[in-house]
Amino acid sequence: MASLLGVWRRGGSRRGAGDLAAAVELQVLDGQLPLGTRLPAERELAEALGVSRTLVATALDQLRAGGIVASRRGSGSWVTAPGGGGLPPAPRSGEDLIDLARAAPPALPGLMGAVDAARRRLCAELTGHGYTGSGLLVLRERIAQRYTARGLPTTPAQVMITNGGHHGFVLALRMLVGPGDRVLVEQPTYPNAVEAIRSAHALPVPVGVNGDVQDGTGGWDLDGMEAALRQAAPRLGYFIVDFHNPTGLRLDTEGRRRLGAALARTRTPVVVDECLAELDLEGDPPDGPAPLGAFGGDWVISVGTAAKTHWGGLRLGWLRASEELISRLQATRYALDLGSPVFEQLVLAELLADPEPMLRRRRAELRTQRDELAAAVRAECPEWDFQLPSGGLSLWCRLPERMSTRLAVAAGNHGVQVVPGSRFAAHGGLESWLRLPYTEPAERLRDAVRRLSAAAASLRAGAAPAGPSWDVPVA
Numbered sequence: 487m488a489s490l491l492g493v494w495r496r497g498g499s500r501r502g503a504g505d506l507a508a509a510v511e512l513q514v515l516d517g518q519l520p521l522g523t524r525l526p527a528e529r530e531l532a533e534a535l536g537v538s539r540t541l542v543a544t545a546l547d548q549l550r551a552g553g554i555v556a557s558r559r560g561s562g563s564w565v566t567a568p569g570g571g572g573l574p575p576a577p578r579s580g581e582d583l584i585d586l587a588r589a590a591p592p593a594l595p596g597l598m599g600a601v602d603a604a605r606r607r608l609c610a611e612l613t614g615h616g617y618t619g620s621g622l623l624v625l626r627e628r629i630a631q632r633y634t635a636r637g638l639p640t641t642p643a644q645v646m647i648t649n650g651g652h653h654g655f656v657l658a659l660r661m662l663v664g665p666g667d668r669v670l671v672e673q674p675t676y677p678n679a680v681e682a683i684r685s686a687h688a689l690p691v692p693v694g695v696n697g698d699v700q701d702g703t704g705g706w707d708l709d710g711m712e713a714a715l716r717q718a719a720p721r722l723g724y725f726i727v728d729f730h731n732p733t734g735l736r737l738d739t740e741g742r743r744r745l746g747a748a749l750a751r752t753r754t755p756v757v758v759d760e761c762l763a764e765l766d767l768e769g770d771p772p773d774g775p776a777p778l779g780a781f782g783g784d785w786v787i788s789v790g791t792a793a794k795t796h797w798g799g800l801r802l803g804w805l806r807a808s809e810e811l812i813s814r815l816q817a818t819r820y821a822l823d824l825g826s827p828v829f830e831q832l833v834l835a836e837l838l839a840d841p842e843p844m845l846r847r848r849r850a851e852l853r854t855q856r857d858e859l860a861a862a863v864r865a866e867c868p869e870w871d872f873q874l875p876s877g878g879l880s881l882w883c884r885l886p887e888r889m890s891t892r893l894a895v896a897a898g899n900h901g902v903q904v905v906p907g908s909r910f911a912a913h914g915g916l917e918s919w920l921r922l923p924y925t926e927p928a929e930r931l932r933d934a935v936r937r938l939s940a941a942a943a944s945l946r947a948g949a950a951p952a953g954p955s956w957d958v959p960v961a
Contacts, residue, residue, distance in 0.1 A: 734875025
């Protein structure tokens with residue numbers, strides 16, 4: 487906390503209790519001190535800041551009066567929301583559920599600054615009708631700039647704002663695929679994509695991705711994909727070539743060139759899920775391989791989202807395609823919704839005005855959590871095998887036996903919610919695999935792995951798993 491209040495501390499003795507209270511409030515509103523954060527005792531905070539305990543007590547009184555801090559005798563003080571009541575945060579007990587079903591991090595610190603800036607810009611939008619069609623121009627310009635920087639020249643007219651990345655895929659699916667059509671997918675793949683394909687009464691055609699391989703083209707069976715494109719004649723493909731969910735693999739440049747050529751040769755459109763493309767934890771993102779669209783031309787529809795990099799609560803994503811396809815997608819969209827919310831677009835535009843500082847912080851945080859989770863799995867579950875991914879949000883663990891679904895049920899009895907490998911399969915299987923996201927704080931990840939180890943031990947002891955359903959929402 488003393489580090490966060492560094493700017494205030496530089497003011498020295500000239501700063502008073504009101505200044506300290508304002509500095510703490512700023513850190514709360516900026517997301518640096520999340521709701522529920524317990525504050526140090528008055529004496530500890532006074533010593534850390536080098537000020538009197540009286541000054542700290544007066545500042546905390548002001549924060550309590552403003553609803554920023556709540557206190558209770560014997561429980562200490564904690565950050566709360568204005569008007570949110572004075573109840574302390576729930577304790578992290580052994581029964582507290584740890585959700586590893588959603589591979590989605592919390593909001594980036596600094597998000598509230600973008601919200602404040604967007605609120606000021608909202609005034610200029612209020613005189614219009616609020617229906618933005620393909621999206622606000624400023625946001626589409628900044629997304630186009632990101633694609634261009636990654637090696638795929640893009641104009642704002644080639645971008646459409648959607649209500650999340652999955653919404654973009656569903657729009658493409660609705661426009662290009664009919665009942666009985668085949669959709670080529672990787673195996674394993676993102677579960678919600680498979681469900682969307684089935685909801686469209688189409689047939690997923692899987693081609694294997696080997697989660698044990700991490701070199702170059704890695705686990706992608708490019709021979710199998712080329713054969714499936716020729717023989718199955720799919721109407722559409724759905725691929726994740728950047729930090730593949732769930733394996734974490736990344737297709738190299740030569741593999742993208744080969745796959746792009748096969749798509750053009752067979753005239754097969756493909757949706758490329760790039761929701762994790764910005765989460766390169768080892769290298770400099772602009773130096774990574776160019777997007778698949780740079781090799782597949784107009785046959786590639788790229789899908790992105792703010793959920794994995796900034797915050798899922800924004801519920802904003804985008805499509806990048808040719809201008810002709812964007813026009814067709816927009817016409818298709820009118821049957822489902824009339825556009826994305828203006829305020830959230832303004833917030834995301836602010837976040838993308840200078841995105842790298844915040845993204846570097848996100849990557850550093852995820853890199854630490856990835857390494858903590860990997861160390862915990864090696865220590866607590868040494869018989870589990872995995873390849874450390876260079877990006878993305880999860881480990882893809884090979885289990886010592888076919889137990890993924892049973893383990894997911896047993897884990898619920900130990901306070902951990904996980905998704906079995908079978909949910910990532912087009913037609914079942916993958917019972918020897920389990921996805922473990924590293925989007926929780928390090929302490930929670932270590933606790934989760936200890937609980938998973940206990941759940942696995944209960945299965946080895948012959949206990950029949952009986953607990954909450956493993957059929958949980960996945961992100």
